[in-house]
Amino acid sequence: MIRITNLKKQLSDGFCLDIPSLVIESGERVALVGVNGSGKSTLLRLIAGVLKPDSGSIEIDVPKEEICYQPQTPFCFSGTVRSNVALSCKDEALCDRLLRECRLTELSKQKVGALSGGERQRMALARSLARQSRILLLDEPLSASDLEMGDALSEVIKHEYDSPEITLLVATHLPKHAFLTATKILLLNAGRIEEYNDPQAMKTPDSTFGKAFFAQWVWG
Amino acid sequence: METLKEAFSLIVHLDSELIQIICTTLVMSFFSTSISALIGIPLGVSLGKHRFPGRGALLRVTNTLMGLPPVLAGLVVFILFRSIGPFGSFHLMFSVPVMVIAQVLLITPVVTGLSASASASTWVAMRETALGLRLSGLKQTSLLLRECRGPFLSVILMGFGRSIAEVGAVSLVGGNIQFKTRVMTTAILLEANKGDFSKALALGIILMLLALIVNIPAYTLQERWK
Numbered sequence: 001m002i003r004i005t006n007l008k009k010q011l012s013d014g015f016c017l018d019i020p021s022l023v024i025e026s027g028e029r030v031a032l033v034g035v036n037g038s039g040k041s042t043l044l045r046l047i048a049g050v051l052k053p054d055s056g057s058i059e060i061d062v063p064k065e066e067i068c069y070q071p072q073t074p075f076c077f078s079g080t081v082r083s084n085v086a087l088s089c090k091d092e093a094l095c096d097r098l099l100r101e102c103r104l105t106e107l108s109k110q111k112v113g114a115l116s117g118g119e120r121q122r123m124a125l126a127r128s129l130a131r132q133s134r135i136l137l138l139d140e141p142l143s144a145s146d147l148e149m150g151d152a153l154s155e156v157i158k159h160e161y162d163s164p165e166i167t168l169l170v171a172t173h174l175p176k177h178a179f180l181t182a183t184k185i186l187l188l189n190a191g192r193i194e195e196y197n198d199p200q201a202m203k204t205p206d207s208t209f210g211k212a213f214f215a216q217w218v219w220g
Numbered sequence: 221m222e223t224l225k226e227a228f229s230l231i232v233h234l235d236s237e238l239i240q241i242i243c244t245t246l247v248m249s250f251f252s253t254s255i256s257a258l259i260g261i262p263l264g265v266s267l268g269k270h271r272f273p274g275r276g277a278l279l280r281v282t283n284t285l286m287g288l289p290p291v292l293a294g295l296v297v298f299i300l301f302r303s304i305g306p307f308g309s310f311h312l313m314f315s316v317p318v319m320v321i322a323q324v325l326l327i328t329p330v331v332t333g334l335s336a337s338a339s340a341s342t343w344v345a346m347r348e349t350a351l352g353l354r355l356s357g358l359k360q361t362s363l364l365l366r367e368c369r370g371p372f373l374s375v376i377l378m379g380f381g382r383s384i385a386e387v388g389a390v391s392l393v394g395g396n397i398q399f400k401t402r403v404m405t406t407a408i409l410l411e412a413n414k415g416d417f418s419k420a421l422a423l424g425i426i427l428m429l430l431a432l433i434v435n436i437p438a439y440t441l442q443e444r445w446k
Contacts, residue, residue: 045348048348048351048352049351050347050348050351050352064354065354067354068352068353068354069348069351069352070349070352071348071349071352074349075345075346075348075349075350077346077363077366077367078366078367078445087353087355088353088355124349127353128352128353131353131354133354137352
């Protein structure tokens, strides 16, 4: 479970994230949505611990080692696709399975420098999934994928994290993938929570901003 | 043309003095660059990766020392190692080891400063991924070193270049003694002072050839790492 209380974080550009209260239960798959600069990445970075809050608290009921975070622009370490995924793999079989599921088997011996943007993103996703952490935080993991690949990877994420003991938070701009992956949708606007509900309920949001925001979505 | 002929003749006829000069130059440059790299790269990586109180001041001191005049470095080592100096009992004056010490003093800040700069920019790029994957501190550092191996090789080559081409400090503490502490640069200076510019230039060409021989495999290695 992730419990956020009176969380505030001001960034150097003046943006301020302000979350008075938020509880994410274990086993939830939460899609973080909102326009650019609404605070999705900042919230993920704060939960991951790579950013320190100005005030407030984030209580997480799992050890820090059990939280895996993939930034919006993941770094690809020199070497092959396989050596990158193996960085966080406990065994060879898991590495092989994730390479296969993320459609990277044929690229496994390829040097990362030769990969396209989408392939690098798939490799980063396989590497994060290989960590098998109890909380996984993904920042725009499918932004460079085409629709068909995005659907397939959404299914992989959903399949890997379909357990009451593990929690997934995904920041995304893709409504279809949010709907496919999530059990809850968290809508952020200018650093504040506008809506937090299940996908069905989000089709008829309460707030004016929510209505305007989701009106643009073509639901999966 | 005459100069080229003389350089070629010097190489072909390799007399014992030239062999000694080349060997002394290479030994001195190898040790001073290696010691500077062993001190400067870990120090630079620490400055580039970690944030701690006094880091800014350390970086400023390092950057200032990068411009340390060779003669001043030589003078400091001379004062420390002369017979009445604090380290006079080691009897190292006018020997290759004291020339290495002077060059380490000169090159280490350059290696440290450039390593700090290279590792800091790479660490900024990989920090969130490494922390997000919960890699251990040791693993993070080993990956950072691996990612920076190209820039670090350039830094080492630069250090070697500065060492092999340096004249002020080595002439002050080495004394340019024939068959003992004479290196390429001090030999060039001596020939120029004697007015034998052809021989001075010929020695200069050999010096450049030595630098080229060292740079070719290093460049190949860098290309392979890309």
